[in-house]
Amino acid sequence: MKVGLFIPCYVDQFFPNAAIATLQLLEKLGVTVSFPLNQTCCGQPMANSGFEHLTTGCSELFMDNFESFDYIVAPSGSCVLHIREHLKDERDQAKALVTRHKVYELTSFLTDILKVKNIKAKFPHKVGFHQSCHGQRGLHLSQMTELVAPAFSKPGDLLNMVEDIELISLNRKDECCGFGGTFCVTEEAVSAKMGQDRVEDHLLNGAEYITGVDMSCLMHMEGILKRKGSKVKVIHIAEILNAE
Incomplete structure (x- = not known):
């Protein structure tokens, strides 16, 4: 191929x-x-x-x-x-x-x-997974919690293959981070408040890292974390799946 x-x-x-x-x-x-x-x-x-x-x-x-x-x-x-x-x-x-x-x-x-069933990766950290809106609602990478339907998460399945990783549970696991592309520029106050709420959920549940499939969302939350003086880091899911 x-x-x-x-x-x-x-x-x-x-x-x-x-x-x-x-x-x-x-x-x-x-x-x-x-x-x-x-x-x-x-x-x-x-x-x-x-x-x-x-x-x-x-x-x-x-x-x-x-x-x-x-x-x-x-x-x-x-x-x-x-x-x-x-x-x-x-x-x-x-x-x-x-x-x-x-x-x-x-x-x-x-x-x-590829129908991957095994990932040879190791990441011994507590990780919060952020499911971006485009991935969830547009590409159907995971199930939406408001639907009465079987739960699934393609990124979650892959992360669960990683050795020593601890995926934390979030209170609102598919809430928007507020980035929204140019929305964060035209509606910066709303965007920032949504991002603060999203970050706080990860912090309250003990995340050391926040990961996801979109660096744009992670970039938005990274800015909020830095302004808070937090030691929590953001990392793209590919970097975890490739970790040794």
Whole structure:
């Protein structure tokens, strides 16, 4: 299988360790991965701000970089959801539709495509898992607690394979952190209060680390933790699954 690694711009610029861990993890699992060097932003920030009509160049560049792969994997649920729902190419809409369905968030690719049953990783810490809204409600990575339906969590299943990890229980396990892309800029007071509430849940339950599938959410909570002077750290799930 030909797998293309899509690294969102903010991960590339601010959290390269999450990208490196994603690559190393996939290679440990026997996947041959290519990283197109000309890739850039998927266009989500513009679409979030009401300017989706200006994302054509981003979509066309994404197609040029990734249309030839069997699968496209990214360590970001929000960017994957944007591509799946909004990728368009005026030159060839049929190819754009096919490409949309090749894009997978990392944990979904591991559970749904690779069918991973064992992760050789060790992380002896108390960890709180933050389920981002895009991943949960858009990509269906885990069940929503308000539904009367069987519980499941693809990221949770993978974390439970990690040796010595202690996953803490949260009082409100699928509450939004308040980041919301450009929402945290246009409604910063609301966003900050939501983030404080989300962080406090992890702190009250003894987390040493907060992890998740979206560095954007983790970045938001990291800022709040630093302002509080907390020693709790954030870490992308790929870094835990790749830990030795």
